Amino acid sequence: MTEGVLRRYAPYLPVGPGTPMISIGEGGTPLIRSRRLEKRFGCQLYFKLESCNPSGSFKDRGMVVAVAKAIEAGSRAIICASTGNTSASAAAYGAHCGLDVYVVVPKGNIALGKMAQALTYGAKVIQVQGNFDDALRMVRALTDRHPLTLVNSLNPHRIEGQKTAAFEIVDDLGDAPDQLFIPVGNAGNITAYWRGFVEYFDAGKAHVKPQMMGFEAEGAAPIVRGQVVEKPETVASAIRIGNPASWQKAEAARDASGGIIDMVSDEQILEAYHLMASEDGVFGEPSSAAGIAGLLKLTRAGWSFAGKRIVCVVTGSGLKDPDTAVRYSTVSLTEIPAKLSALERALGCG
């Protein structure tokens, strides 16, 4: 039986005797070595498959802690604004624990798989005629006035839970990697990984700290541009964010680690999305390709990654967003009559 992150990393988490040790199997995700893509970079490249969490994204690591703490505090209802994965995760843990779950999403801007999850787990889904930033502003104001627990990454327990992914990487590799490539949206995850690496370093479990290499999407790059983006646009809906909640913390992680936060175009994201799947068998959602898109961009700009040990975080499953997969497919479908000879001809062996 999997332990879940609350049990496995209890000494590093805000858990006490009153904390319910809930789990639906989050954490313990695979760290796999690239076989083909890494040859382009001359580095050792690993993928941290956060897509293998129970609701299909890394959000489960933080959500399990946030929900456990909400229950411990006597809360009966949780709420979040979401581009999709936070709502799927909140809905899953809320269902597991019998809480009321309210999710507020930007209308028409949430990937099909994520909507399917929130609805099937039984959350109350509210669509706002606005973007994610509007939804978050409303939910924050609401929780100031009503007894609902906010489980967005403004909830400090989310970041605490998410840092366990950094622990697992060190536990698997025996030390921290040289660099961590990661998409940046609300910037909670880059903040969480950095905290995890620093805590493990301070505990003597790692001897180095990695450079944090974060990537926003060009149409949603407030940190890179140094200003709020009013109408964020990108194919990568999970990082379509114009005013990140953890902006300053992400900049602090970047600077303390000697890393960067840069941006990648939708074209670069989709190229990386296809390469990860077709060269290494890793099907992440478009946002999850931002790290590899960044690695490709920097390599083409003349950076060398030769000899480095790099981990790229695959934040969510490609199955979350089947519309994008089909819309941007580069493969043409062949249709044939139900005859062996037609199949042979179609395969070029007839």
Ligand SMILES: *Cc1c(COP(=O)(O)O)cnc(C)c1O
């Ligand atoms: C939430 C999410 C991100 C962005 O993470 P932040 O903590 O908001 O920076 C990236 N990819 C996926 C799949 C996500 O669900």
